[in-house]
Amino acid sequence: MEHSSDIIILGIESSCDDTSAAVIKNGYLLSNIIASQKVHEAYGGVVPELASRAHQQNIVPVVDQAIKQAGIKREEISAVAFTRGPGLLGSLLVGTSFAKGFALSSGIPMIDINHLQGHVLAHFIKEDGVEFNAPKFPHLCLLVSGGNSQIILVKDHLEMEVIGQTIDDAAGEAFDKCAKVLGMPYPGGPLIDKLAKEGNPNAFEFSKPRIKDLDYSFSGLKTSFLYFLRDQLKENENFIEENQPDLCASLQKTIIDILMAKLIKAAKQTGIKEITVAGGVSANSGLQNALRQEANKRRWNMYIPKFAFTMDNAAMIAITGYYKYQKGEFIGQDAIPFARMNINE
Template sequence: MNNKKDIIILGIESSCDDTSAAVIKNGVLLSNIIASQKVHEAYGGVVPELASRAHQQNIVPVVDQALKQANVNRDEISAVAFTRGPGLLGSLLVGTSFAKGFSLACGIPLIEINHLQGHVLAHYIQEEGVEFREPKFPHLCLLVSGGNSQIILVRDHLKMEVIGQTIDDAAGEAFDKCAKVMGMPYPGGPLIDKLAKEGNPDAFEFAKPRIKDLDYSFSGLKTSFLYFLRDRLKENENFIEENQRDLCASLQKTIIDILMHKLVKAARQTGISEITIGGGVSANSGLQNAMKKEAQKRNWNIYIPKFAFTMDNAAMIAITGYYKFQKNQFAKQDVVPFARMNIND
């Protein structure tokens, strides 16, 4: 039986196409179960209606498995945390509805979680038998995913400020859209990363936007890439096939250069040397190598999340819930999800 002082959080994540449940006890991860949806690959992107239906099928078995793996009974759980947004509304509704029902059935508090905060706090997940390096405050987090590209000033576990963000497309979207133009399957980002390792990153040049302050833009890069391929294909219909690795390497280098330029600028302006990355694109090996290179050059302390915590997962929702629980930041039963949310919403 667990000590009554133990804080055990059940986390639920359903913002996009992965159904996930995790259990965290006193900040230590006991389980993190993820059910991915393969159905979207045939469509070249996530289909919201199919995603929400799959969540309905997966949510109960995923939670059941998470509790069993953690060796935790329902009556031992202190609170249930769930992703309120941002994300696909239909998908969020499934997780929100389940969390509400679980909260009522067990008579425990309900905790709403901002998905973006979850990615930032993934660095504070502890695992038994795994060395734990905790970022000090304040630190800068480069949050890069399919839907977000932001530089976040993190003052505390629950005090964050976006100081730079994309004004149009996200870095992950640029990866996937450019991959689609080259005829690659969805998601294209991981495949570009793999092929880029065998290509020449200086083979081709693509447009880099000039955006003021610390904001990003990737729509111009996508257009530049599209027009470049269009012109080359007129000259050689096999251009993509013959140059795929160099195209991937050059595209990846361009995206990483754009990301790192603003991150370096933010670190210089704030004087902060504690730097973290998060989100799906933080799994990119090129970005991780660029981070390590800048860290050596600029004497940064960098924190790169474990691969499992870069993707959408309930462990990051549960750890955020753990910190909100200690602040008694609970939600009411009439809480509703939002497709769009800012970091502090």
Template sequence: MSITILGIESSCDDTSAAVIRDGVLLSNVIASQAVHEAYGGVVPELASRAHQQNIIPVVGEAVKRAGIDKTELNAVAFTRGPGLLGSLLVGTSFAKGLATSLDIPMVEVNHLQAHVLAHFIKETPEDKNQPDFPFLCLLVSGGNSQIIKVNAYNEMEVIGQTIDDAAGEAFDKCAKVMGLGYPGGPIVNRLANEGNPKAFAFSKPHIPGYDYSFSGLKTSFLYRLRDELEKDPGFIEKNKADLCASLQATVIDILMNKLRKAAKDFGICEVAVAGGVSANTGLRDAFHEHAEKLGWKIHIPKFAFTTDNAAMVAMTGYYKYLDQEFCPMDAVPFSRVVI
């Protein structure tokens, strides 16, 4: 008998719904929110209101594209956290209502675990590109930078994480200082492709173990701009591409140094990357370089699965359904947690 899972993702500013049947993706619908661009960042109240407007049509479209009837669903998987509480509450409440109306169980999903398990989404039944256990996963986004040792789909261990800011946050805030707009990460990536990554040197942290720190890099970047602007008010405009290229190269170097150390220490050559920053072309190139030089077997998600999406939620829900790991109706969302 087939197992069909509806996934709902509403942790930040993307409303998404997806349907997975027996591990194969049938549909994945995402509605983004342009309203936040004017504010230079996500406004939680506006995000939750937009989710309320989007969630019914998005879920309806996901079911329609999957070519199924909602009565064929075996469970509703939803992101319980971490994320923005108001946004999560919309998805959680909708999941409760739908599960009750269909008399099917709910499955709560940890957003960070879902990013890792995005690597197991199959787009066809013949898809065999999933990682073998154990593997290391570099999870990098606007809110998280972690190295995770994945022993099984339901057994993950965080062996390193940021002690302050995340890599994506460093990109966004440095971009904001340069007046590049929001979200800053993709803009930095685009300009970096036109610049010299060795044009400027920025501070790199010396943190023991596998943990990360990006606050010093941001400070170093800010002070460099301040000093140069005093000498030349047009410094940023004249050097945008080189600044972005040097910033991106520094962030990637920090990320890969710790990941390389972890892979060597644990003797693991199966290495994956996940999260929003995994869409960065420089980081993807670095993974390919390490695969060639160190013999890593790398796993890089499709761009559609790098940002917040319900396909990864449905995939995680599918595995938890196999374990009959359901959640009660009184479950409430949470804003912060680690794997």
């Protein structure tokens, strides 16, 4: 028999092109199912209309599988947590509508989750048999993904403040767009990471932006990369093929240098030595190496999430739901998703 004190949260994530459902019981992960959409590769980027259609096909089987794998009954679920934003509106609508129907038919409350908060709280997911080492408060989180690059001051599970962010493109976007120019398939970030290991990171130099305070900019780097290639291809049409690993390594180093410089500055300004990283780009091996090096040098306590929790996944939505549930932060059936949201909304 379940104890009525058990908190069992079903999490639903559908902000971009992955449909995911997860079950968390008393802070422990029981299941985390992700259905990825291969449909976008042919287009070199996520096509919103195709994404929302694929979510509609995936969401029922994904939720069904998550509940089965968790070994729980549907009636044991305490609440359903769903991503309300930021993300692609059509994709978010599918998750929001499903959550409403599920909550209504089960007679349970709904919890709206900010996708960015979810990434930050991925560090608090507990797993059976895995040592739990969570960052202490306050800590700084470098959130880097395809859609966001931010430095967040995390004061508590649900209290966060963005102290630096990109004024144009996100780091993941810079990776993907530059990869496209190199003729690589989407998503390009992981491929650049792979090829960078074989290249010389100091082979080429690209411009780094001079942005004040703790904010980022990546559009100038993208332009400088584009012009550099254009000029080199005039001289030698095989330039990209002949220099691909070096180009990837140099580009990756530039993006990482830009990210690290501001993170180091933020750590100095705040005096905080508890540092976390989150989001899709946090899986980049070059970034992880740079973070570990700085952590050793500056005596930071560094936290890097498990690969499965760096990508968009419902486990991070469910864990955020778990903390909101304990505070009684629920939302009604009139909830609507938002394509743009700040971390505190």
